[in-house]
Amino acid sequence: MTAETAYRDVDRNHRVVTPPTKYSLRPVEERASDFAEALAYTAGYTAETAVIEAARCLQCPEPQACLLNCPAGNDIPEALWLTSQRDFVGAAKVFAATSPLPEVCGRACPNLCQQGCVLGNTFGAISIGKLEAFVSDIAREAGELAIKVPEQKTGKKVAIVGSGPAGITVAEDLITKGHAVTMYEAWPEAGGVLVYGIPSFKINKEVVAYKIKDLEDAGVKIITNTRIGEKITIDDLLEENDAVFLGTGAGIAATMDIPGEDLKGIYPSTDFLVRANVPEEKLPPEKRGKPQIGKLVAIIGGGDTAVDCARSSIRMGAEAATIVYRRTEAEMPGNAVERGVSVDEGVKINYLQAPVEYIGDEDGRVKAMKVIKMELGEPDASGRRRPIPIEGSEFIQKVDAVALAVGYWPDPFLGKKTENLSTHKWGLIYADEASGATTREGVFAAGDNVHGPDLIITAIATAHAAADSMHKYITGEEHINPIAPPPPRKRR
Numbered sequence: 001m002t003a004e005t006a007y008r009d010v011d012r013n014h015r016v017v018t019p020p021t022k023y024s025l026r027p028v029e030e031r032a033s034d035f036a037e038a039l040a041y042t043a044g045y046t047a048e049t050a051v052i053e054a055a056r057c058l059q060c061p062e063p064q065a066c067l068l069n070c071p072a073g074n075d076i077p078e079a080l081w082l083t084s085q086r087d088f089v090g091a092a093k094v095f096a097a098t099s100p101l102p103e104v105c106g107r108a109c110p111n112l113c114q115q116g117c118v119l120g121n122t123f124g125a126i127s128i129g130k131l132e133a134f135v136s137d138i139a140r141e142a143g144e145l146a147i148k149v150p151e152q153k154t155g156k157k158v159a160i161v162g163s164g165p166a167g168i169t170v171a172e173d174l175i176t177k178g179h180a181v182t183m184y185e186a187w188p189e190a191g192g193v194l195v196y197g198i199p200s201f202k203i204n205k206e207v208v209a210y211k212i213k214d215l216e217d218a219g220v221k222i223i224t225n226t227r228i229g230e231k232i233t234i235d236d237l238l239e240e241n242d243a244v245f246l247g248t249g250a251g252i253a254a255t256m257d258i259p260g261e262d263l264k265g266i267y268p269s270t271d272f273l274v275r276a277n278v279p280e281e282k283l284p285p286e287k288r289g290k291p292q293i294g295k296l297v298a299i300i301g302g303g304d305t306a307v308d309c310a311r312s313s314i315r316m317g318a319e320a321a322t323i324v325y326r327r328t329e330a331e332m333p334g335n336a337v338e339r340g341v342s343v344d345e346g347v348k349i350n351y352l353q354a355p356v357e358y359i360g361d362e363d364g365r366v367k368a369m370k371v372i373k374m375e376l377g378e379p380d381a382s383g384r385r386r387p388i389p390i391e392g393s394e395f396i397q398k399v400d401a402v403a404l405a406v407g408y409w410p411d412p413f414l415g416k417k418t419e420n421l422s423t424h425k426w427g428l429i430y431a432d433e434a435s436g437a438t439t440r441e442g443v444f445a446a447g448d449n450v451h452g453p454d455l456i457i458t459a460i461a462t463a464h465a466a467a468d469s470m471h472k473y474i475t476g477e478e479h480i481n482p483i484a485p486p487p488p489r490k491r492r
């Protein structure tokens with residue numbers, strides 16, 4: 001099909017609509033046996049298919065549902081119009097005007113914009129995310145998304161702790177305002193969760209490397225292998241800088257606290273993914289070495305990370321990679337499209353089940369788990385129906401390895417090491433969501449370390465707000481006061 005011959009249909013308002021031209025994945029046998037990006041071509045599209053897909057946009061009158069649904073406020077209709085006119089660079093610049101990571105969001109976010117598209121209930125929503133990634137890849141490779149900085153510098157300095165989506169957003173926002181920016185990363189390479197969390201079959205790491213290089217070319221100083229709170233503290237940073245931003249994410253995997261969880265072969269999901277996906281030269285010595293998965297891998301949890309662990313297991317040669325989830329598919333929190341792709345690649349999902357005990361062999365290595373069946377009760381605080389164990393339904397499932405993907409929290413280290421920086425439940429930094437102000441004067445925070453694990457685009461949106469406050473604070477345009485610490489927790 002070409003742009004000229006595409007089949008066209010008409011909706012009830014006599015608007016011309018073409019059926020979806022879906023993005024392409026590499027053949028399943030090929031993509032499930034390596035860690036390269038699963039998308040074919042450039043982010044799943046060729047120039048021709050991208051034009052056809054973008055041309056399906058109805059250019060709805062304001063307020064457009066896609067735009068309203070995008071936390072970053074991307075002007076999606078304009079970007080799709082330019083894409084349909086083959087102005088890929090122009091379209092990429094529209095996306096880049098409101099998001100510093102369009103190629104990343106297009107690949108890894110569940111595309112809230114797309115969920116809002118009015119065509120979703122009839123002809124099929126526009127593949128906005130993959131088109132965003134497609135045009136951004138083209139523009140970035142052509143050097144057209146380089147960050148522009150003013151010649152006149154302000155003389156103000158900021159330090160950013162963490163180089164994931166929130167840190168990258170603040171770095172770009174502040175370097176483009178003429179401030180000097182230094183970004184610190186604890187791992188050997190900058191990118192945070194984009195390098196050390198999300199697998200390369202979902203986000204091609206060249207895309208992240210391009211962004212980091214763009215920031216460096218714009219003047220951002222990046223210091224890796226440096227965990228703030230050890231030799232350099234927040235107090236040290238505040239002495240050297242006018243403000244500090246904390247974008248340290250939520251990289252500590254939770255456990256279930258059930259018997260046998262400390263057996264060999266049971267991995268926190270973050271450790272599992274890092275070892276499985278990241279090349280050794282980008283890892284500290286203690287994180288090197290692939291997970292020992294054997295043949296049967298169980299992944300506990302139901303979100304995107306569980307799916308990532310399962311797809312990684314398939315790529316490492318597991319005969320069975322089984323997600324064990326305590327609710328049903330209707331309550332699953334992750335990206336349904338990616339979940340469908342994982343099933344195509346061979347992942348199995350056992351719903352309404354949860355492990356209650358891990359059983360080890362004589363060497364202390366997991367060999368099985370006791371699993372209990374569940375049924376759903378009334379909704380809990382999350383609004384989802386509560387899973388209730390069915391008494392007497394336990395059975396034994398053989399496993400060679402287990403990945404625990406049951407929740408995440410921030411590293412509590414920074415909160416413990418920094419005076420007057422309040423944290424609250426699960427080590428989340430206590431901060432004002434609107435301004436990013438923390439309980440410490442001059443220290444701002446946003447992203448997963450404030451609101452818990454969430455979408456990349458949510459971290460970007462809140463980091464934009466924090467960067468705006470930091471700019472006002474360091475230039476004296478507005479004094480942003482620290483917030484009051486939370487009331488002490490009541491003892492039971």
Ligand code: SF4
Nearest residue numbers: 057058060066117118
């Ligand atoms: Fe285009 Fe869908 Fe947005 Fe309407 S809602 S402008 S069809 S992307």
